[in-house]
Amino acid sequence: MSDTNKKAFITGITGQDGAYLAQLLLSKGYEVYGMVRRSSTAEVVDVRLKWLNIVDKIHLVDGDLTDLSSLIRIMQDVQPDEVYNLAAQSFVKTSWQQPILTGQVTGMGATHILEAIRLVKPDSRYYQASTSEMFGLIQESYQKESTPFYPRSPYAAAKLYAHWMTINYRESFDMYACSGILFNHESPLRGLEFVTRKVTDAAVRIKLGLQTELRLGNIDAKRDWGHAKDYVRAMWLMLQQDKPDDFVIATGRTTTVRDMCHIAFEHLGLNAQDYIVIDPQFFRPAEVEVLLGDPAKAKAALGWEAKISLEAMICEMVDADMQRLQ
Ligand code: NDP
Ligand code: GDP
Numbered sequence: 001m002s003d004t005n006k007k008a009f010i011t012g013i014t015g016q017d018g019a020y021l022a023q024l025l026l027s028k029g030y031e032v033y034g035m036v037r038r039s040s041t042a043e044v045v046d047v048r049l050k051w052l053n054i055v056d057k058i059h060l061v062d063g064d065l066t067d068l069s070s071l072i073r074i075m076q077d078v079q080p081d082e083v084y085n086l087a088a089q090s091f092v093k094t095s096w097q098q099p100i101l102t103g104q105v106t107g108m109g110a111t112h113i114l115e116a117i118r119l120v121k122p123d124s125r126y127y128q129a130s131t132s133e134m135f136g137l138i139q140e141s142y143q144k145e146s147t148p149f150y151p152r153s154p155y156a157a158a159k160l161y162a163h164w165m166t167i168n169y170r171e172s173f174d175m176y177a178c179s180g181i182l183f184n185h186e187s188p189l190r191g192l193e194f195v196t197r198k199v200t201d202a203a204v205r206i207k208l209g210l211q212t213e214l215r216l217g218n219i220d221a222k223r224d225w226g227h228a229k230d231y232v233r234a235m236w237l238m239l240q241q242d243k244p245d246d247f248v249i250a251t252g253r254t255t256t257v258r259d260m261c262h263i264a265f266e267h268l269g270l271n272a273q274d275y276i277v278i279d280p281q282f283f284r285p286a287e288v289e290v291l292l293g294d295p296a297k298a299k300a301a302l303g304w305e306a307k308i309s310l311e312a313m314i315c316e317m318v319d320a321d322m323q324r325l326q
Contacts, residue, residue: 004029009078009124011035011065011113012086013058016189017129019048021084021232026057028236033078035063035070035087048189065109071116075124082239084127085113088159091193092133095155096285107158114169114177125239126177128166131159132224132250132291134181142294144248145181152286163246170244178238183250183293186313187228188320195257196225200317203264204325206275214275217282219257222290226251227308237302250293251306263314 008025012018013034022032039045049055061078063070065087075083088106089095095102110128117124135143136152151157163179170177190197195216205211226249234249258272265272298304 006081007031007033007078008082008084009033009035009074009080010084010086012088012129013060014045014048015086015090016048016187016191016228017185017232017235018086019052019054019189020187020228021086021235022049022058023052023054024232024236026054031059032057033059033061033074033080035074036060037064038062051189065105065112068112068116071113072120075116075120079121080124082125082127083113083117084129084235085110086129088129089155091191092153092155093193093284095153095158099154102154103158103161106155107161110162111165114165114175118169118173118175122173122175124176125244126166126169126175127235127239128162128177128179129235130163130166130179130181130246131156132181132183132248132293133288134160134163135291136288138290142252142292143250144294145246145297152288153284167246176239176244178244179246180235180238181246181248182231182234183224183226183248183291185226185228185231186317188317189228190317196260196314197317199261199264200314201321201325202275203268203270203272203318204321207268207270207322208325210325212275213277214261214272215277215279215282216257216261217279217284218287219261219276219278220289221287222254222256222292224250224252224254224291224293225260225310225313226306227313230306230308234298234302234304237304241301245301247298247302248293248295249298249304250295251310252293252295253310254290254292255310260310260314263311264318267315267318
């Protein structure tokens with residue numbers, strides 16, 4: 001089947017990755033369906049899709065990952081060739097405040113959608129949005145597919161359950177189900193609560209005189225940061241192979257939060273050191289100190305590699321925040 005005839009169903013389409021993935025699939029000729037949960041402020045729900053100017057090209061359908069009946073109904077109505085499960089309570093810090101909800105959405109939600117696929121259209125191809133947070137307290141200096149997991153938050157534990165359920169459905173029911181273990185990826189569409197976007201937004205506010213300082217937690221933490229646009233391409237590639245498999249998606253370079261701040265502030269001619277205030281409210285009950293991925297398998301099997309550098313991405317984010325705030 002050519003991509004032109006394919007239907008994709010994306011959960012989490014209103015999030016960062018959902019928006020970029022929808023844009024990619026539309027450019028390949030897919031018919032794209034995205035699940036949206038009910039909100040009392042409908043006008044902010046599709047803000048990312050509007051930013052990318054694609055909202056009118058997508059079929060938005062009502063549903064919720066915690067509501068199996070809505071997923072079964074969508075699967076029956078849409079009959080998708082590919083299902084991308086990107087919906088989650090995705091913010092690590094919130095997962096300590098809402099551990100049960102995080103388990104229900106981020107963990108059990110994946111089983112709901114796997115069940116809906118198995119019951120309605122078991123030949124749909126399935127992508128599960130797994131995360132480098134599953135490596136947590138890292139057991140190897142470069143984390144790859146075979147590295148043992150050590151989750152350090154309710155979010156990571158919920159994602160690990162969803163990861164193993166994906167593998168279990170593949171092995172039990174012969175479903176084409178893949179788990180993409182993606183390291184942190186950012187963009188101008190990243191949520192403001194995540195550290196990169198918090199920093200780029202604050203740098204611009206400081207430059208414009210709207211803010212005087214930037215309060216952060218552990219700035220010695222290191223992350224392997226890539227660009228969401230590169231990473232959604234990997235999701236799609238995983239569903240185009242002869243056999244389903246799991247892949248680490250990363251850049252292979254790690255940087256401290258401190259150095260990432262310097263990139264953002266320097267782009268505006270400022271020195272980050274002059275504005276950062278360490279605030280214990282942003283420390284976490286258990287920290288993931290360092291993440292560094294080895295994407296060799298993805299390069300060999302999918303021909304995938306990250307194209308956009310951390311510097312280019314942070315500057316793009318700063319410029320986008322400047323455009324928004326000016
Ligand atoms: P976002 O937080 O930007 O988006 C999360 C999406 O999930 C939103 O569309 C949100 O909808 C939706 N959602 C939340 N709860 C429910 C629910 N109960 N039912 C239906 N939809 C729901 O995440 P990202 O786009 O950054 O990430 C996409 C996926 O990849 C997530 O699963 C995340 O955990 C995972 N991931 C992300 C990484 C990253 O660095 N970005 C790294 C590795 C994995 P609403 O808009 O209504 O809130
Ligand atoms: P995560 O890797 O999914 O938790 O992504 P985040 O962007 O939320 O956090 C990345 C790292 O930045 C973590 O180690 C955080 O502890 C660290 N960090 C330091 N200060 C902050 C802050 O103010 N906000 C956030 N979100 N993270 C911070």
